[in-house]
Amino acid sequence: MRSSGSPSRLRFVGSERVGPYTLLRLERGDVEPGVPGQFFMLEAPGRLLPRPFSLCLAPAGELAFLVDPIGPGTEALCRLRPGDEISVLGPLGHGYRLDVERPLLVGGGIGIAPLPYLAEQLGGSPPVVLGFRSAEHAEAAVLLPGSEVVVDPVLVSDLIEPDLDVLACGPEPMLHAVAALCPTAQLAWEAPMACGYGACYACVVEIDGALQRLCLEGPVLDAARVRAHAEAVA
Amino acid sequence: MRILNASGCLDALAAPEVARRLDAFVTKTVTPMPREGNAPPRMAETAHGMLNAIGLANPGRERFLADHLPRLGELGVPLWVSVGGFCAEDYAETCSRLAGIEAIELNLSCPNVDEAADSAAEIVAACRRATELPLYAKLSAAHPDIPEVARAVAAAGADGLSLINTLRAVALDRNLRPALARGSGGLSGPALKPVALHAVSACHDATGLPIVGMGGIQTGRDALEFVACGAREVALGTVLFSDPGAPTRVRVELAAAAAEVGVVMPDGGNGLVKSPETVRKVPA
DSSP states (O other): OOOSSEEEEEEEEEEEEEETTTEEEEEEOOOOOOOOOOOEEEOOTTTTOEEEOOOBBTTTTTEEEEOOOOHHHHHHHTTOOTTOOOEEEESSSBOOOOOOOEEEEEGGGGGGGTTTHHHHHHHHHOOOEEEEEEEEEEGGGGGTTOEEEEEEEEEGGOOOOTTTTEEEEEEEHHHHHHHOHHHOOEEEOOOOSSSSSSOOOOOOEEEEEEEEEEEHOBEEEEEGGGOOOOOHHO | OOOOEOTTSSOOTOOHHHHSSBBBEEEEOBBHHHBBOOSSSSEEEEEEEEEEOOOOOOOOHHHIIIIIIHHTTTOOEEEEEEEESSSSSHHHHHTTTTSSSSSSEEEETTTSSSSSSSSOOOOOOHHHHHHSSSSSEEETSSSHHHHHHHHHHTTTTHHHEEEEEEEEOHHHHHSSBBSBBBBEEEEEGGGGGGHHHOOOOOHHHHOOEEEESSOOOOSSSHHHHHHTTTTTTTEEOOOHHOOOTHHHHHHHHHHHHHHHTTBBBTOSSSOOSSSOOOOOOOOO
């Protein structure tokens, strides 16, 4: 299995600011882009553990990841210089099923990361609804031309048509709200993880009623598999 | 020099190709009853290490024996089963039911559950009566006199030692709350290496038992230092998270590191370092 073989060393090509985020571009090397919603473990220079990122875009010969600089690891990734190399492991986990008839892509904040590649792979310019906490964050909507954008306090869940095939990624409260509206939605979750391939047992989430490793079961799960916690929905 | 994994740092059924790079695979600790483990968050990175509080998540003895162990046997890698429990009888019962494996490692030192009331020596003695398989006692370096514990488990019938387990520790988040749901966790990674080297050296002096050395090994040079302190084998833990190719890499680096300081590692041997310049055992 390619996914947990050995990490590849990929060369940093460049990065672009997208609102408060950074779009990080790496040479693809021998790494496959995988299915939208799958993820990669990226070495965070100077840190012990790699960090998980879903693929944002797959330009020819490159892999591009959307990074929110919220800590020492993500900040180090945003400081990469042309010519630097980092270790990359992936693609890992299970992505979105693409056999949907009437897709609606829903993203919140940094959770928009997998949606550009997802839209490309689905083809046919699927409708997209994005929510952000501020106008500055909403600048990232440039990655999904034609998307409908709302800014807090308006929520993406206010705009969802429940009879569409929803494919979503975003903060947990958003995912729980989407799950309540669309029991058939496909949701991409996030959890702290050290390895990405089932070794560390850190990324457990309650799936099908039991704590299970998100890296192996997900990160994309059918909405019905993750129970909404009352406080998360409230 | 054989390279193993540290218990709990690899799932051979989820990543068989990584397990096959090892000279032996050590299972996650098996307890009598199934355990779901602690609530998340269970992991936090620290300056030179990481904390985990997984809490011995495992399928329990019956399902392990009926389902997991046969599947692990198909990997073609020698197996060590890590055994845990909450009293000596728990450990002994599991040991008595294990067969067809290379060795048993007794987890006497998990920092993420309430410890067994019985002493390490009592547990080893009970297991010694229950099995003829090689018994390795995995000890914590948190004990103020680890050579004393090592002597006690040696007298109780341990065949070897696994040194060391994680050390209990706390990390705080931005808002000064514990980063782990359990509060404390076990510290692993490079921060642990000097502590582990001392424990290996001191226990080697105290018992002469074969030792699997572990704690912060990232490179072949790190592994060589464990050999220099008396380890016969080494195990990789946290490094597997960032580099599943580490067993192969460390093996290559170890040969180069040994050559660089003028010692010869025997080909695939049992960790005995031979002349021209034998690694001098570092005094504890």
